[in-house]
């Protein structure tokens with residue numbers, strides 16, 4: 001049971017910096033602090049650090065990078081910030097948006113140069129809402145590779161990562177400054193560790209059904225597709241410390257998880273010219289608004305499922321993603337030479353599917369918007385052979401959380417900072433506003449990596465007495 005104990009007691013074992021959580025946020029924070037001469041101790045509840053980071057596509061948006069310049073893409077933090085604020089209807093804190101958009105590019109370049117992470121630009125697909133090509137990934141385009149490379153970098157840097165270490169209690173002074181933590185091991189033994197600074201990198205509350213029902217009722221029945229160990233501990237501890245919280249309804253959903261195999265299908269299938277129909281073969285929404293808000297749209301269709309319809313050209317683009325290749329191997333992707341054959345394999349009414357195809361393709365040739373508001377101007381036509389995949393909507397991760405300042409310090413409700421408590425990644429409030437529709441692709445790893453960097457550097461500064 002997560003809780004905060006208020007006590008000024010001494011600890012037998014004490015370290016300068018504890019980081020709770022070994023996902024992207026925690027490991028980037030650890031590498032950043034270590035580079036500044038601070039030895040962090042990372043505590044991870046699982047046997048191997050993976051988190052939601054390992055489940056992700058590992059794609060991180062960043063402006064003004066050397067990879068963009070090499071591809072002739074002109075982009076700036078200001079352009080990226082404008083895209084984030086536009087997607088989230090100006091709800092996010094503009095200072096936080098400025099901080100992460102300025103930090104992320106240099107952080108990816110630092111991870112490449114100092115730790116050998118071979119990022120490259122996704123240059124054949126522009127994610128919805130991004131005005132430039134700015135998504136960066138590792139060669140396999142998988143979060144597995146991202147977390148594996150970060151973990152290897154930590155090992156090479158001599159960073160201690162204690163696994164099977166579930167922190168359930170924070171110990172704080174009466175004034176709310178962090179004194180230490182209590183960790184529980186799988187055999188039930190408990191250990192207290194004192195610390196001078198603490199970074200919360202234990203993500204949000206997607207794995208806690210009660211908190212999801214309270215803060216995101218539309219996702220109460222949805223499959224949670226993120227890491228089950230993310231139980232909302234940062235939120236629970238923060239509230240006990242009188243921390244300010246923001247946008248607790250904010251989340252990333254996804255309207256394209258292959259069903260029943262449970263594999264993420266790249267949204268390139270839609271943005272490159274595909275569309276979604278329900279079990280009746282009819283469209284039901286403007287898919288181009290974004291995959292996050294599409295989760296709830298799909299879940300309100302009969303049986304909570306939809307089909308994404310696309311073609312072989314789009315499948316070639318999607319195949320760069322490990323998940324898509326896995327979906328093909330799992331035979332989740334249906335292939336057909338004609339619309340009638342496709343309808344038969346999807347078990348939908350062929351006349352309805354054919355009529356939907358006609359409407360979509362007519363919209364493309366005339367370059368006009370459909371009744372749902374999707375504009376088909378310059379969207380490529382679908383050409384046989386066709387593909388389709390049965391999908392459902394899922395909750396990927398929460399985006400609301402603890403309010404932080406420009407140094408990633410957790411802020412109290414009265415606006416003052418808790419001097420030695422930092423939050424990064426899903427533990428902190430992100431830049432996606434208060435619902436699903438504010439999530440711009442990549443906002444998750446953006447705040448994990450950028451706030452991981454800021455929190456690690458800020459904690460090191462604080463510990464050096466700067």
Ligand SMILES: Cc1cc2nc3c(=O)[nH]c(=O)nc-3n(C[C@H](O)[C@H](O)[C@H](O)COP(=O)(O)OP(=O)(O)OC[C@H]3O[C@@H](n4cnc5c(N)ncnc54)[C@H](O)[C@@H]3O)c2cc1C
Pocket residue numbers: 020021022023024025026043044045046049050051052053054055056057058059060061165166167168201202203204225226227229230231233264396397424425426427441442443444445446448
């Ligand atoms: C299927 C999927 C695809 C996604 N794709 C993308 C994408 O391509 N781009 C993008 O930007 N975002 C994506 N996201 C979101 C992204 O994965 C997350 O935003 C990001 O990984 C969060 O990083 P984190 O370090 O905050 O959390 P995590 O990676 O989840 O790490 C948190 C860690 O804390 C540990 N922990 C939790 N509580 C405790 C505790 N009490 N004690 C000790 N350890 C604890 C957990 O075990 C976990 O290892 C995706 C998410 C999912 C689920």
